[in-house]
Amino acid sequence: MSVFDGLKFRKVYSPIHNLDPRIKFIYVLAVFVAAIIFSAIIPLVVLFIMQLPFVLLARVQKQWIRSLRGALFLALFIFVINVATNFFSNGYVLTALNVENAAAMTLRFVVLVESFSVFFLTTSPDHLGLALEQSRVPYEFSFAFTTAVRFVPVLAEEAQTIMDAQKARGLELEKGNFLKRIRNYVPVLIPLIVSAIRRSLELAEAMESRAWGATKNRTNLYALKLHRGDFVLLAVTVGVLVLTVYAFFYVHVPTLSHLFGFA
């Protein structure tokens, strides 16, 4: 469950944790857009490095590295597929440029995972819910969203218990060919889904018995307010977007292969 660990929030106080989640989310979206727009390796490396100060300031390096490790398999998969398709469509020739492009595609994925991981590692579900609410999302939806986020680690733990229970009855998850392996997960998925449904019904009853939704106009104890740091981040975000658009239209981004004369 290492992938989920990378998204699990732990309460820490740092300048990054105190940033407004709305601004942080806009920043992540900007990085997302930039990563999609660029397909050359140099800007993607820059985007990758740009996240590091956030990670260090927020002191979440450990969990962040764990989430990257969780994405490692998929990243390798993307790399291999890219290299292979280039190799076969090029008439069985592999150039340095092909490898570089494959690396760029992989890095794009890593940047996406990385920025989302930083966002979720440094934003508490409560803040996220508040942000949604203050963005005029109906409370029912924002509540459903925060609850879903909050239950991810619980479900991950439950999945582990179910796997243990079925293994104790002789289930071997790693046995058989690809299709068989997928079928092996049926005894894990059914109890997981059933218990999630059961839990949601119980939660609904518990909430209703505590008068959920009794007042139309809810007020919050805490309200999100923008501070100086948020404006700085907003400026950075705008900067990233402007630079991205500028580079996209006016700058020809060189590839490493051209710079070092491999192509």
Next chain:
Amino acid sequence: MLVVEDVRFSYPSGVEALKGVSLTVKDGEFVAIMGQNGAGKTTLVKHFNGLLKPSSGSVRVNGVETKKTSVATLARNVGFVFQNPDHQLFSETVDAEIAFALKNFGYEADVIEKRITWAVNLLGLTQYRKTSPFMLSGGERKRVALASVLAWDPQILILDEPTIGQDHRQKENLRQFIMQMQTQGKTIVIVTHDVEFVAECNPRVMLMREGKIVGDGAGKDILTNPELLEQSSIVLPQIAQVFTRLTSLGYPKNIIDLYEARDLLIEKLEKRRR
């Protein structure tokens, strides 16, 4: 025979759940592992069928090192019934649920049929054979989970919190069932908070605290030791609470069995009346 030697275990999160546990459970023994939440009880028994492998030290089941053996192989000898039956039930019928493990272990169809019949009879589930396990009550689901493990007749049986959510009659059935298994020479390990249940069964009791075993002995010695139990947040069984106060009147201290207590009281009181 279950031999645990100086086992330490840390979860990936860094929490050290077992801090050097050593114990031996002989064939045919009945052991209750007790202790407060987070003492490491479930972590310990998960080592018995290889679900968890020790970070250091060794666990051997009938001489086989669990570190080098798969859970599926160990499970043939070590049946493990989890606390919550909803964590394992997934089939459309009770029959299919019980057949699941038997199929995993590669039994023939006619043997599977025989084993299912045997298990449902044993646990009083015969009328539910074609019912969906999800339609059954909590206590019945718990029995289906138990039947699905008993069906392959493991030598060692581990029950995690078997009495939770069971009414008094079901507990009594469970107790008699455990006694019956014991007469067949099965090794039984239960993890429980239920002091009264343990007092009625009077097994060997192991008391755990903070990843260590702090008490190990006959139920009537461990469960009548107030200092030891106090540290593990366990309350004395009701009978023991009465008899620890009666020592000044010449009663023995280590009494936890209801019938023994009754006979003693009758004997003493009748003597006084004469």
